[in-house]
Amino acid sequence: MTSHCATTYFLILGPGAVRPFGRKMVYLWCLLQLGNVDTAAAFAPTFLIYCILRFCAGLSVMTIMINSSLSEWTMSQRKSVGIVLILSSYSIGQMFLGGLAFAIRKWYTLQLAVSVPLLVLLFPSRKLVESFWWLIVTNQLEKGVKELRRVAHINGKKNIEETLTIEYVKSTIQKELDAVQTKPSIFHLFHAPKVIMRICCLSFSRFPSAVSFYGLVLNLQHLGSNIFLFQVLFGAITLTASFLSLWTLNYMGRRTNQIFFSFLAGVSILVNTFLPQEMQTLRVVLATLGIGAVSAASTGSALHQIELLHTVFRSTLGGITTVFHRIGAMLAPLLMTLLGYSLRLPWIIYGVITLLAGLVILPLPETRNQPLVNTLQDVENNTKYSRKVKQEDTSTKVTQF
Incomplete structure (x- = not known):
């Protein structure tokens, strides 16, 4: 119980x-x-x-x-x-x-x-550190960038403020930002x-x-x-x-x-x-x-x-x-x-x-070395799984810091 x-x-x-x-x-x-x-x-x-x-x-x-x-x-x-x-x-x-x-x-x-x-x-x-994608979903991009910088400092990245800007993050995850405009x-x-x-x-x-x-x-x-x-x-x-x-x-x-x-x-x-x-x-x-x-x-x-x-x-x-x-x-x-x-x-x-x-696992796709899916559209359109594993995607660009 x-x-x-x-x-x-x-x-x-x-x-x-x-x-x-x-x-x-x-x-x-x-x-x-x-x-x-x-x-x-x-x-x-x-x-x-x-x-x-x-x-x-x-x-x-x-x-x-x-x-x-x-x-x-x-x-x-x-x-x-x-x-x-x-x-x-x-x-x-x-x-x-x-x-x-x-x-x-x-x-x-x-x-x-x-x-x-x-x-x-x-x-x-x-x-x-709060979930970066939750901050994006709740339209807290500025705080999300701040958390990204925290993680970058933990990973030993110095002077990251010059590279990891709000404009850079926006351009990197523009598709995800557009997808979450509708709650x-x-x-x-x-x-x-x-x-x-x-x-x-x-x-x-x-x-x-x-x-x-x-x-x-x-x-x-x-x-x-x-x-x-x-x-x-x-x-x-x-x-x-x-x-x-x-x-x-x-x-x-x-x-x-x-x-x-x-x-x-x-x-x-x-x-x-x-x-x-x-x-x-x-x-x-x-x-x-x-x-x-x-x-x-x-x-x-x-x-x-x-x-x-x-x-x-x-x-x-x-x-x-x-x-x-x-x-x-x-x-x-x-x-x-x-x-x-x-x-x-x-x-x-x-x-x-x-x-x-x-x-019952057989119908599920293989996800090894694949990025996380972030929206319903990614799942329904097989957006992430249709890419080659070696191809760099937006989530990889962000989390590399």
Whole structure:
């Protein structure tokens, strides 16, 4: 329920991340909310109040995860590195949490240990750079140029004020400026069949991936009862899978990455389903392989989604795909109720739908080394994808600073 409501909360703030507040403001607000509510949970007098506070804390997590990745500031050739590093931080956090929980056994002390740093994180987060394309959409070109100069200084570019002028930026992104003169509406999406197709494919890909991933994680009873060790191992598996996915994303592309790892995960689950219980070691290896493969496919899916969805509605459309992901997460443990009919039926379902997750990626275009799409027209007319990869486009000219 918390996951579902967190997604609903994200859908409310998704449009707000574009208009009128901006992604940086939404990110800081949700980070403040998460830090305050999580800290208050350490002093909850009853278990009911603790659950309510933790429920409220969970509402802002998804919005923080999405808006913490401002991919517009990343060169096309480096997006995979940035996304993998962000996803790897989650795995490292899981491993750290396992060790921290082992060292701190009092729950309220542990709660404070993981929540107070969120409030401290607010101070450096104020230095984050706002999305350049959001500033363009909201007709704040002067502020957008100022943020571009900040990024240029961070990248070691000196005396950039003489080169990076408002006139230069205007001439570079004139097409995008003309496109945003008409304020975009969410209802415009109903007249964009290619955008709808991409949303459907991404949504039906993330749904089975979530089902198989959480099904494996929640039911890996053969790893033993040591929850601290399980947390560390789980983080180590997903961390390894993320870096493996980085290599395949750069050399195999976004589509091939997801298709390959989805099929690998599906086959691992199905083979594991029909292995006898006596082959315990092989079953553990296949289950671990399945978790790693699903995690690697999810890493590719996260990057592919950012590159497929246009900038103006990226947060909102990302919320739609996240709804399907959370529905899959809620369905995963419910499928285990089918054990009353057959001991293998839930695992067969996990395996089959994971194979299907790879198939629904086929209609999507490959986006490796391609610039981000910024408007509905770019998607519908295949503006960006019709260019050669080596051809320099406006977004590359801007982000080179």
